[in-house]
Amino acid sequence: MxxxxxxxxxxxxxxxxxxxxxxxxxxxxxxxxxxxxxxxxxxxxxxxxxxxxxxxxxxxxxxxxxxxxxxxxxxxxxxxxxxxxxxxxxxxxxxxxxxxxxxxxxxxxxxxxxxxxxxxxxxxxxxxxxxxxxxxxxxxxxxxxxxxxxxxxxxxxxxLSDVIREQLRSNPANAPVLDSAMAALDSLERGQHVDVTNMHPALQRLFAPQVQDFLIDMFRQxxxxxxxxxxxxxxxxxxxxxxxxxxxxxxxxxxxxxxxxxxxxxxxxxxxxxxxxxxxxxxxxxxxxxxxxxxxxxxxxxxxxxxx
Missing domain, CATH: 3.40.50.1820 (Alpha/Beta hydrolase fold, catalytic domain)
Incomplete structure (x- = not known):
């Protein structure tokens, strides 16, 4: 010991x-x-x-x-x-x-x-x-x-945008927010910011305005x-x-x-x-x-x- x-x-x-x-x-x-x-x-x-x-x-x-x-x-x-x-x-x-x-x-x-x-x-x-x-x-x-x-x-x-898509789709609990999430990912991939005001709170955190520039950059990699x-x-x-x-x-x-x-x-x-x-x-x-x-x-x- x-x-x-x-x-x-x-x-x-x-x-x-x-x-x-x-x-x-x-x-x-x-x-x-x-x-x-x-x-x-x-x-x-x-x-x-x-x-x-x-x-x-x-x-x-x-x-x-x-x-x-x-x-x-x-x-x-x-x-x-x-x-x-x-x-x-x-x-x-x-x-x-x-x-x-x-x-x-x-x-x-x-x-x-x-x-x-x-x-x-x-x-x-x-x-x-x-x-x-x-x-x-x-x-x-x-x-x-x-x-x-x-x-x-x-x-x-x-x-990484495709990885996030798969992560969201793999969890059945995300079904109600999938359409909104996929649209946001599409926009960010195009280099466009998204308005999170009316999104589900979980998506507001994921796509918070302060991290969107980083997500846009990361999705280009x-x-x-x-x-x-x-x-x-x-x-x-x-x-x-x-x-x-x-x-x-x-x-x-x-x-x-x-x-x-x-x-x-x-x-x-x-x-x-x-x-x-x-x-x-x-x-x-x-x-x-x-x-x-x-x-x-x-x-x-x-x-x-x-x-x-």
Missing amino acids: LSVLIAATAAAAVAVPITAPGPQGPLAGTFQAAGKGAAVILIIPGSGPTDRDGNNPMGVTAAPYRLLAQALAGKGVSTVRIDKRGVGGSKAAVADGNKVTIADYATDTHNWVTAIRKKTGQRCVWLLGHSEGSLVALAAAQQPQGICGVISVSGAGRR DPPKLAASLKVPLLIVQGERDVQVSTLDAKALAAAQPKAKLVLIPTMNHVLKDVASDDRAANLATYADPSLPVDPKLVETIADFVKR
Whole structure:
């Protein structure tokens, strides 16, 4: 028991703050060191106000990024997990976190790569993008200086507007608002803003006026095209029990980049946890359970890829 406590304390001790320059103030993150000379992965968060631990005030408290970082440290891989501009410790980086583009996030990613290389002495840094973060990683790696490769986890293999369409259609409870949602998506794809005044409250949040410019920019991005033009190694990992992004997305990314490695994990869901069945309620319950570890095959797959 004592040895376990000592090991746990040692692991906690190597999680230290780290910063990178942002537009108006510092970007903040946590460096989970696995030892001198260890490969380093930058974990790029998913959509909305997702923080460095992978939590989100819109219903995710499963801490998937923190748990992934700790598990990877146990495999000899260091990580930096970050608060994106305008979120958590990076609030001071910009006056308005909603006024952002994918190119802005890519710039922040390169600033992180520079800061991490300076701190660790590593020649390059791996980019792990989860969900929307996959798109950011692919965009950032179009300029590959200092980037070892890209790891896409639960990343879209088509335009994000199409992913949102499928997410909305897959939930029967959304039937009353589907027509309104589809019309809004069509308008945003054309670069046109939408009036949310008479929309259902859930759609008012999804298409809030302050995020529409970002949605318009994001919907213009083409993940397979970005994957096809990569000059660095690409690992694509997708859980088969993910109710937000499908295996078809992962396969589309892999088809665009024949040199990519594709790994499907049968029981992993969108928050990187194991789900024992196809029951939707049980799946979504894991979004609020930080006591569940991340899928061990995910950890093993990532560690093997960056240490090969």
